[in-house]
Amino acid sequence: EAHFGYVRRGAVMELLNPGRRPERRYFQLDEGFTALRWSWTDSLLVSEITGVAHEAGSNAFTIDYQATHALRTESVKLSMPLACRSAAEAALWVGALSALQRLDVARQGLDLRQ
Numbered sequence: 001e002a003h004f005g006y007v008r009r010g011a012v013m014e015l016l017n018p019g020r021r022p023e024r025r026y027f028q029l030d031e032g033f034t035a036l037r038w039s040w041t042d043s044l045l046v047s048e049i050t051g052v053a054h055e056a057g058s059n060a061f062t063i064d065y066q067a068t069h070a071l072r073t074e075s076v077k078l079s080m081p082l083a084c085r086s087a088a089e090a091a092l093w094v095g096a097l098s099a100l101q102r103l104d105v106a107r108q109g110l111d112l113r114q
Helices: 002-009 087-107
Strands: 011-015 023-029 035-037 043-045 049-054 060-068 075-083
Touching: 002 011, 002 023, 002 087, 011 087, 023 087, 049 087, 060 087
Parallel strands: none
Antiparallel strands: 011 023, 011 075, 023 035, 035 043, 049 060, 060 075
16 A cells, blocks of 8 residues: 555656657656656556566566557557666556556456456
8 A cells, every 4th residue: 555655646767768868757646546647748547558567676667558549549559668766666666557557457347367
């Protein structure tokens, strides 16, 4: 439960864009725990998250998600690599986002064993 409070308050992380310099952003979950925000206009819905990958001991992790464009009917599989200040901080984010993603899948009535 402590990790939910931590990610709700938020933290500075680096958005790792391949081929570009890392961008420092302040990430936090919204009040309803339904979206991850990093600016007034940029966010990712928890329902769009398809997985969270983290290598033990690393300060980096990756959020996999499916985005549906307003003008298209198909969705696109994307990933967002992030780096925290420490491996412990990354583990908090991974734990909270993974739990929220599993809860969202269960709420939608999908098979959690996939």
